[in-house]
Amino acid sequence: MEYHDSDRARELAADVREFVDEVVIPVEREWLGDGPVPDDVIDDLREEARDRDLYAPQIPEEHDGLGLEFRDVLPAFEEAGRSLLGPLALRVDAPDEGNMHTLEMAGTEAQKDRWLDPLVEAEIHSGFSMTEPMQGGGSDPKMIETTARKDGDEWVIDGHKWWTTQGSEADVLLVMARTDPDAHPYQGCSIFLVPSDADGVEFERDIPHVGGAFRGASHAEIVYDGVRVPEENLLGAENAGFAIAQKRLGPARLTHCMRFSGMAQRSLEVAKAYMNEREGFGSKLSEKQSLRYDVAEAETRLHAARTMVRHAAREITSGNEARVPVSMAKVFTANVVQDAVDLSIQCCGGNGIGKDLPLADFYENVRAFRIVDGADEVHKRVIARDAFEDVDESELDPVTRFRG
Ligand SMILES: Cc1cc2nc3c(=O)[nH]c(=O)nc-3n(C[C@H](O)[C@H](O)[C@H](O)COP(=O)(O)OP(=O)(O)OC[C@H]3O[C@@H](n4cnc5c(N)ncnc54)[C@H](O)[C@@H]3O)c2cc1C
Structure with a gap:
């Protein structure tokens, strides 16, 4: 699918995809069913990501990252999300990724020296x-x-x-x-x-x-x-906690969406590979019309989610708060990804539940996404307020944009 991402964003994403396929997924497969994956394994993956110049793409160059704009890191986050180990390897994992962003945005130079730099290096958490x-x-x-x-x-x-x-x-x-x-x-x-x-x-x-x-x-x-x-x-400033949290949470919700949409892409890849191999009732599963339509529906909704996330990320990169686009992208992506993982498990039968495939671990991880960083209903509340035009701009705090 062509998303008109910048050349830099596409190059990085292609390199991350290669890294995830060649290095991360083989390690993931070694540890499936045998986790938790130990720290030294993650450290080795990080070392390889550094060698390939893929490490910390979202961090400014002066703090030893690659210094990409927010919208340009998006496709790389998606690719990293194709394995649960990918975000850890690239140092785009939650919650450190969001906390590093917060420190970079609101921290003093002394705070950045003490906490941001060692966080980027994964020396602390x-x-x-x-x-x-x-x-x-x-x-x-x-x-x-x-x-x-x-x-x-x-x-x-x-x-x-x-x-x-x-x-x-x-x-x-x-x-x-x-x-x-x-x-x-x-x-x-x-x-x-x-x-x-x-x-x-x-x-x-x-x-x-x-x-x-x-x-x-x-x-x-x-x-x-x-x-x-x-x-x-x-x-940051005294009493500015929520203003800072809001600036943290908008981008953090989108980076969650990016990682999770990578999980949905990989789930569907795994399911389609299984369906192309497995036969029953005289044909391959990939030839059964009802399953084909289910996959078509999941692909369509995932494409819509990825487009919405890109739209919201562009708004944020342009300096807009984009509360409603972020809420729409977050609630929609969370449900699309959960459904895609669930469908992929169904298509793989018993193997979907087994830990030879990554789907069972994806399934366990994805459920929380409809709750964390604002439950579905909380985001729908934001969208509904806008839809019913019951937000009077003059009532909003000029800094936090929250109603008092
Ligand atoms: C895996 C995981 C990681 C987390 N990480 C962090 C973290 O690092 N730091 C942190 O501070 N918190 C974290 N949280 C907490 C998370 O942010 C909260 O769980 C979330 O904000 C919901 O709050 P709550 O659990 O208190 O649910 P409650 O406020 O008790 O709400 C319960 C449910 O009620 C419904 N609901 C709520 N409001 C409305 C409404 N207005 N209308 C209709 N329905 C509504 C929703 O379905 C909601 O899920 C994490 C949670 C999980 C599960």
């Missing part, structure tokens, strides 16, 4: 700690209860978070907390860079979950009990 248990903020982040209060030249953080991806492995946690209890939360929260070994950072548990068997990160429940960080660990 990070977590984004925003969602809270039942009484706190989840889909409705206005309910956030974690607080940070100033005490001399330190901030003192108290709160309870869960589902912090990679929380247990992280060296630094980006923690969202209320800093002005009198303000609306969208104008009264800030993000802090909290070293995971700081006094008062208490790891309660890794939440058991589906999808972690092959190469799953932890999803940690963490209590912040009087955690003290110096003033210079405030990320």
Whole structure:
């Protein structure tokens, strides 16, 4: 399919595809059914990605990345997503990819030296700690209860978070907390860079979950009990937490879409290969009209999703916030990818469930995408508000673009 991506974007994507096919997928196949894949295996893949000049394409050159524009990295993210190991190899894996973007966008030079550069090199890892248990903020982040209060030249953080991806492995946690209890939360929260070994950072548990068997990160429940960080660990301006989060989440939602649409492409490739081989009832499965129509439908919807993601990415690259296009792309892609993986499993019969093929691990991983970075219903709420024109621009905060 021709998407009129730039020459640079297409060249990089072709090189990433070759790398994934030649190097990443053979390693993936070795570990299927036998995960989790150990760190040294990932380190070797990263080394090979560096040698091929494919490493960290989204990171500016001054921080040792390839320095591509957002829309130009898109096809490479898709190609990387064809294996669960691809994003890790290229250092475009969540949540570090989104956290690196946040640091690059909002961090001071000292913060970038301390955390961004080692993150790019994969010497350290990070977590984004925003969602809270039942009484706190989840889909409705206005309910956030974690607080940070100033005490001399330190901030003192108290709160309870869960589902912090990679929380247990992280060296630094980006923690969202209320800093002005009198303000609306969208104008009264800030993000802090909290070293995971700081006094008062208490790891309660890794939440058991589906999808972690092959190469799953932890999803940690963490209590912040009087955690003290110096003033210079405030990320961006005081009370600008949601403005920064919004700038992080728009692109991060699209990079998730890109990686997952690569997963859907590979799923359909695997299914079609099986269907071209397997015969029953007098013909190949690939000749059965009902299956052919199902695959045709999945290919059509995937093409639509990839087009929507490119549109939203172009808007963001042009400096637009693109909230509605991002929400449309996110909710549509999440469902298209989930359906494509499910169909691919169906077409492969028992082998779809077995771990000789990557489909079962894809299936375990894809379900969360309809929930993370905004559940389907939350994005539909954004789209519906726009559709019914019940957003009065004058009511929106000029910085956060949230309604007060
Ligand atoms: C694998 C995984 C990784 C995650 N990683 C992180 C992370 O790194 N950092 C972090 O801070 N959080 C993370 N999360 C948390 C994630 O962001 C939240 O789960 C998500 O925002 C939904 O919040 P909640 O779970 O509290 O659901 P709730 O807010 O309790 O909502 C439950 C369900 O209600 C429905 N719903 C909600 N609002 C509406 C509405 N207005 N109208 C209709 N229906 C509605 C939706 O279907 C939603 O799924 C992760 C979650 C998962 C599963």
